[in-house]
Amino acid sequence: MDTIGILEKAKLEGWTDEEVIERVKAGDTALYEIVMRRYNQRLYRVARAILHDDAEAEDVMQDAYVRAYQHLSQFAGRAPFSAWLTRIAVNEALARLRSRSRTGQLEEAEQEGEFFMTMAETSPDPEQGASRAELGHLLEEAVLGLPQQFRAVVILRDVEELTTSETAVALDLSEENVKVRLHRGHALLRGWLFNRVGAEAKNAFPFMGVRCDRVVHSVLLRLANLSSDKPQIH
Incomplete structure (x- = not known):
């Protein structure tokens, strides 16, 4: 069976991580792709x-996968x-963080990236999509604003939904x-969000853009129909 066939078989049969790793250790190295895509x-x-930092995060991912592969026997x-x-x-990420600190390059710069909070699957209109994007950025900013010792715990427990023992x-x-x-x-998140949202309270529940245009258009159409249906007085 070729590599693609094996990958499909693993997906269909729902192989566990441990089953995949045992096969990788036995020589089916192509199956390592499965765990990479999973995690x-x-x-x-x-x-x-x-x-x-997005770029460094990707570097850490690659280094972690390589290191894990090299030490599968452990x-x-x-x-x-x-x-x-x-x-x-x-460990790889913390090592890079310590290296930054030693060279005086430790910065907490904001970076754009994927939203950390998964939204329910719906079909939002453009205005809803914009609101969700704004909420996603707000939540990401809040999480990234936490001290480092809290960030990783919050992400693994609340975002990745790991158990306490797994975390x-x-x-x-x-x-x-x-x-x-x-x-x-x-x-800390509650305090940050309260302070941030409190300052924006006057902008809550906006009614503009697409929704505003839609209502105005509908009302004008209904008024036009009323005018055309009105009996003529002679």
Whole structure:
């Protein structure tokens, strides 16, 4: 069976990470693509949360995948492969962060990137789409504004929906420490969002743009119909 056929078979049969890794270790190296596609988004999110840089986050992802591949023999299965892989990516990102600090280049610059919060699948009109985009940027800005020790916990628990124990393994923390950091992160997010949104309260519930045009157009059409239906008085 060719590589594409094997990848399709793995997808259809729902191979677990551990099943895929065992086959990779046995020589089916092409199957490593499966785990990369499964965890690209998670690794990108956690690396970017630590580094605040899209390009560096992608570099970290590549380095993490290569390092994990080179050390597959060390994966003992005591923790999920996903947590083991995430831990490698976190270590790579933290190493880059320390390197930045040593060279005096540690900056918390804002970068544009993918939204961290997944919206419900709908078919929004342009105005709704713009509102969701603005909300996504606001949430991303809030998360990236957290101190580093809270950012990764919030992303893994709230965005990637890892359990407390999985997050603890990925970040090399105790479960109690994960709970404390998540609680403090949530408190900081609430304060930041309240201050930010409070300043914009006067702009809440806008009625303009497409919706405004739509209502005006509909009313004018109805008025025109009323005029045409009005009986003529002689």
